[in-house]
Amino acid sequence: MAITRRTLLQVAASGLVSAVACSAAASLGGTDPVRPPGALHEPDFLARCARCMRCVDVCMPFALRPGHWTDGIRHTGTPIMDAGKCIRCMECIRYCPTGALSKIPKAEVILGRMTLIEDVCLAWRGVRRCEFCVRACPHKAIVLKDRRYPVMVPENCIGCGLCRRRCPEPASLVLSTEGIKRYDPQPGRILTRLEDRVGPYEIPPPSYGDWFANRLRSLARHYGLHSK
Numbered sequence: 475m476a477i478t479r480r481t482l483l484q485v486a487a488s489g490l491v492s493a494v495a496c497s498a499a500a501s502l503g504g505t506d507p508v509r510p511p512g513a514l515h516e517p518d519f520l521a522r523c524a525r526c527m528r529c530v531d532v533c534m535p536f537a538l539r540p541g542h543w544t545d546g547i548r549h550t551g552t553p554i555m556d557a558g559k560c561i562r563c564m565e566c567i568r569y570c571p572t573g574a575l576s577k578i579p580k581a582e583v584i585l586g587r588m589t590l591i592e593d594v595c596l597a598w599r600g601v602r603r604c605e606f607c608v609r610a611c612p613h614k615a616i617v618l619k620d621r622r623y624p625v626m627v628p629e630n631c632i633g634c635g636l637c638r639r640r641c642p643e644p645a646s647l648v649l650s651t652e653g654i655k656r657y658d659p660q661p662g663r664i665l666t667r668l669e670d671r672v673g674p675y676e677i678p679p680p681s682y683g684d685w686f687a688n689r690l691r692s693l694a695r696h697y698g699l700h701s702k
Contacts, residue, residue, distance in 0.1 A: 507545060507554040508651045510538060510566045511583040512576040515656045522574040522659070525551035529566035529575065531689050535559045538566060540696060557585045557651050558635055564672055576657040577672045585633030586651040588615070590626050594646035597623055607637035607647065 506516045510529055513519050530538045530553055537559035541549035553566070562583050567575045590607075592598040597605075607624050608616045615631035616624050638647040693699075 507541065507549055507552075508557055508654070509656075510553050510555050510575055511560070511562065511564070511585070512567045512578045513656055514574055514576065514659055518659050519574050519656075520548055520552065522572045523552050524572050524574075526571065527551070527553075527692075528569040528571065529553045531685065531692055532565040532569050534563060534565070535561050536695075537561075557633060557654075558638070558649050560585055560635075562634060567672055573659060576660070578657070579671045582655075583632065584655055585635070586649050586654055587628055587631045587633055588626060588635070588637060589648045589650060590616070590624060591646045591648060592623075594643060595624065596643050596646070604642065606640040606642065610636045610640035612636065 509516075509519060514522060525540075527540055530540055537556050538553045539556075541552045541554050543550050545554060562580055562585070564580055564583075567577055570577075595604075596602050603622060605618065605624070608618055613630045613632060613634070615627050616637055617627060619625045633649055633651070635649065638644050638649070641647055
């Protein structure tokens with residue numbers, strides 16, 4: 475059966491309507507995407523973010539990705555974070571040119587709160603004695619109960635994920651990103667620079683050649699052109 479021009483236009487129109495409907499549904503979902511550390515409150519963040527992708531480019535653990543239209547039209551091109559991959563290197567904050575990410579010190583970064591699933595934990599199941607998470611946590615957010623069973627101390631947890639990276643059963647630790655701190659824009663900053671409290675570099679910035687190569691790889695990954 476021959477496909478007419480009218481049929482093609484109908485298919486294209488229905489696809490466009492479906493895309494708009496999906497995007498609108500994502501936008502009205504009620505929950506904002508997880509943003510990089512230091513992000514302003516969502517309305518201010520969306521107003522200031524230039525969609526330049528600098529933060530995505532410099533993210534070494536690939537914890538950031540540009541928002542897709544399926545995330546909502548207003549979120550398209552903005553950085554969305556997988557908090558479980560973030561290592562708090564602070565590079566996204568350093569490179570943001572618009573103030574969409576407040577230049578806060580590393581000590582203020584909270585990525586969420588970890589939850590220990592006792593039914594999965596090897597120690598709680600009696601499979602073996604295990605203290606990897608307790609030893610890995612620099613914030614004393616996990617302690618041993620009865621010198622055998624790890625338990626969380628939620629008020630000390632910043633969601634850094636070091637416990638899960640060392641755990642032989644990573645599924646026993648789940649990161650919740652609820653309650654991540656968002657910031658207000660700095661007032662009265664028109665002719666002066668934004669206050670920078672990030673501190674000295676822990677990792678030297680890349681050369682232009684390395685940055686450009688990373689940029690090409692990032693674009694290739696985003697558009698599915700990279701080889702696995």
